[in-house]
Amino acid sequence: MECMEAIKGRRSIRKFKDRAVGKELIEELLHAAQMAPSAGNLHxxxxxxxxxxxTKQMLTKAALGQAFIEQAPVVIVFVANTERSSRIYKSRxxxxxxxxxxxxxxxxxxxAHANGLATCWVGAFDESAVCEILGLPKKTRPIAIIPVGYAxxxxxxxxxxxxxxVVHRETW
Ligand SMILES: Cc1cc2nc3c(=O)[nH]c(=O)nc-3n(C[C@H](O)[C@H](O)[C@H](O)COP(=O)(O)O)c2cc1C
Structure with a gap:
């Protein structure tokens, strides 16, 4: 799929089919995630x-009961790793x-969209509950819960x- 087509065609999907997603496809998505830029290439x-x-049910509860999370076959939680970044960049x-x-x-x-899959960016959740459910270490912060499946x-x-x-030219 061409890049602009993917950007324009992607939608937040909140209803998933009861259909599994292959492991290879999930690996492909994780590679795409890891190809994103990162400050100092520190990932x-x-x-x-x-x-x-x-676990998906607990994440749903932590995310104010947004039930489509547990309906998705795979859920990926994105975690900011301050430990890795602040070693070099301190408070920044x-x-x-x-x-x-x-x-x-x-x-x-x-x-995901380019591969025929659907997602929804979920940002409304109880952070400390998600840390507890997933056993996240100190100096990390869950920033998004992403259910992945077929729309x-x-x-x-x-x-x-x-x-x-929203566009300001030269100055605000
Ligand atoms: C930071 C962030 C948090 C969001 N949190 C939620 C959420 O908790 N639940 C939800 O259903 N959608 C959530 N969304 C999805 C937005 O509602 C959605 O992107 C927006 O309505 C535009 O729709 P589109 O993604 O189909 O273009 C979030 C999106 C972002 C970027």
Whole structure:
């Protein structure tokens, strides 16, 4: 799929088919995530791949009951790894780790769409609950929960703000 086609065609999907996703496809998506830029090429991000039903149910609960999370066959939690980044970048490393992780989320969303898969970026969740469920170490922070599966809906594209409302030329 051509890049602009993938960017324009990707949608947040909140209804998944009861259909498994092959391990090779998930590996392909994880490679795409890892190809995203990172500050100093330090890759200050980690990916927790969850297929266990009980863990997915706990993640759903931590994410305010957004039930489509547990309906997806695979859920990938993106984690900012401040430990890896702040060794070099000190306090600035906190921001870089979040940026490294979010860049990799977007790569994965696009790669998933290009491979016929559906995703939804979930950011509304109880951080400390997700840390506990996944046993995340200190100096890490979960930044997105991404259910991955086959779409069972085809929503139309939500409107975007007009560019002239958000683009500033030369100065604000
Ligand atoms: C940081 C962030 C957090 C989000 N959190 C949620 C969420 O918790 N639940 C949800 O259903 N969608 C969530 N979304 C998806 C947005 O609602 C969605 O991207 C937006 O409505 C535009 O739709 P589209 O992705 O189909 O273009 C989130 C998106 C981002 C970037």
């Amino acid at each position: 200050a991000r980690d990916f927790v791949v969850v297929t266990d039903k009980a 490393g906190e921001l870089y780790a979040v940026q490294d992780a979010t860049a990799s989320v977007q790569n994965l969303l696009l790669a 069972d809906e085809a929503p139309t594209a939500p409107r975007r703000m007009a560019l002239d409302k």
